[in-house]
Amino acid sequence: MKINNNMKQYLVLFVFLIINLPSAVAQEVEMGDVMRSEGKIYVVVAVAFIALAILSFYMIRIDRKVSKLEKELNK
Amino acid sequence: MKSTIARSWWWKITALVLLFYTYYEGFLGEVPRMPILNETIRNLYFHVTMWMAMLVLMICNAFYGIIYLNKSDLHFDLVAEESGRMAMIFGIAGLITGMVWANYTWGAPWVNDPQLNGTAASLLVYAAYFILRNALPDSTKRARLAAVYGIFAFVMMIVFIMVLPKMSDSLHPGKGGNPGFNKYDLDANMRMVFYPAVIGWTLLGVWMMSLRVRFRKMELKNEDQQ
Numbered sequence: 001m002k003i004n005n006n007m008k009q010y011l012v013l014f015v016f017l018i019i020n021l022p023s024a025v026a027q028e029v030e031m032g033d034v035m036r037s038e039g040k041i042y043v044v045v046a047v048a049f050i051a052l053a054i055l056s057f058y059m060i061r062i063d064r065k066v067s068k069l070e071k072e073l074n075k
Numbered sequence: 076m077k078s079t080i081a082r083s084w085w086w087k088i089t090a091l092v093l094l095f096y097t098y099y100e101g102f103l104g105e106v107p108r109m110p111i112l113n114e115t116i117r118n119l120y121f122h123v124t125m126w127m128a129m130l131v132l133m134i135c136n137a138f139y140g141i142i143y144l145n146k147s148d149l150h151f152d153l154v155a156e157e158s159g160r161m162a163m164i165f166g167i168a169g170l171i172t173g174m175v176w177a178n179y180t181w182g183a184p185w186v187n188d189p190q191l192n193g194t195a196a197s198l199l200v201y202a203a204y205f206i207l208r209n210a211l212p213d214s215t216k217r218a219r220l221a222a223v224y225g226i227f228a229f230v231m232m233i234v235f236i237m238v239l240p241k242m243s244d245s246l247h248p249g250k251g252g253n254p255g256f257n258k259y260d261l262d263a264n265m266r267m268v269f270y271p272a273v274i275g276w277t278l279l280g281v282w283m284m285s286l287r288v289r290f291r292k293m294e295l296k297n298e299d300q301q
Contacts, residue, residue, distance in 0.1 A: 029108040045102045052098055056091045059282065066289050067082060073293055 081285040086278055093275030097124075100268040107262055111180055118176045119265065120272040125169035126194075126236075127273040128280040132162035133201070135284070137229035140222030152218035153288055155225060159204055161284040165276075166198050181246055190247045193235035200228045200235075 035041050080086075101120040109116055135158035143151040173191070174184040185191060207224055211217035240247065 029110050030113055031108055032114045041102060045099060048098045048102065049095065052094060056094075059091075059279075059286075060087075062286060063087065063282075066286055066293075069293055070289060073296055 078289075081289060087282050090275050090278030090282060093271045094279065097121075097268060097272040097275055101272070104268055105264045107265070115176060115180055116265075118172070120268055122169060122172040122176055123269070124272045124276040125165050125172060128276040129162045129165040129169060131277045132158045132165060132280050132284065133229055133232055135281075136162060136225050140225040143218055143222045147215075149214060149218055150292070152214075152221065153291055154284075155222060156208065157284045157287045157291065159201060159225065160287065161280050163198065163201055163205075164283075165280055166194065166201070170194060170198070186246060188240075188246050189243045190236065190240040190245045193239055197228075197232040197235040200231045204228050 032041070097120050101117055106114070106116050136155050139151045139155035139158065143149075143155060177186060177191075178184045204221065204224055208217055208221050211220060
């Protein structure tokens with residue numbers, strides 16, 4: 001019967017929609033997935049790490065210099 | 076702050092390790108997918124942590140002010156002053172990073188938000204702390220007045236950034252009907268990065284503060300010898 005066939009189609013469509021609903025909602029929010037999949041995010045991490053490493057190195061250096069001065073002043 | 080702790084390395088290395096962890100997980104860790112926020116939710120590790128570090132340093136400022144009033148040792152006044160200075164620096168960093176973030180999520184760098192105006196006002200209250208210090212030449216009088224004003228400034232800061240924004244509408248999460256970060260935004264994944272990040276940035280602030288205290292003490296000693 002023709003009506004039955006139509007209903008079947010709608011049912012399939014409905015089930016398809018229900019199954020895909022969560023992923024459709026999740027993909028609505030745009031994130032930096034391309035950058036992540038290309039691995040370019042590691043470039044950002046590398047640059048940030050280098051900046052932080054230089055800052056840490058400098059902090060340690062200042063701390064050492066202050067300690068050295070303290071020792072000299074306390075003599 | 077005791078000088079033996081100021082000279083030891085373990086907590087400084089901890090601060091750096093936590094900061095490296097923050098940078099690694101901050102860029103690569105899993106974050107919830109939220110509309111409008113998108114990837115900027117990662118700013119939680121770099122913007123909100125500035126405020127947490129500022130808060131701890133302001134607590135140090137009030138705390139060492141009280142200790143100075145108890146013990147009348149100018150060393151504690153020095154620690155209080157330098158904590159206030161570092162708190163200002165972290166506060167300014169928090170303000171600027173917040174403006175960049177707000178520009179892309181709220182549409183303008185400065186929206187008329189009670190949280191923003193409150194933090195600006197509390198930073199001005201702390202600016203007045205340094206103006207007060209500079210206005211008084213006598214060191215003991217300066218220390219005593221600054222300690223009392225520091226306690227007042229701390230109370231004002233609590234009112235400005237923690238009480239008033241909660242009573243009126245604010246765009247910030249957790250204020251004025253907006254859900255807090257820990258309701259559903261701050262999931263277990265982000266928490267595992269956020270708390271270490273807070274500790275790391277705070278320890279870095281304390282480290283910088285202790286270096287300035289040591290430097291100032293040597294300066295004072297040098298002045299005495301001459």
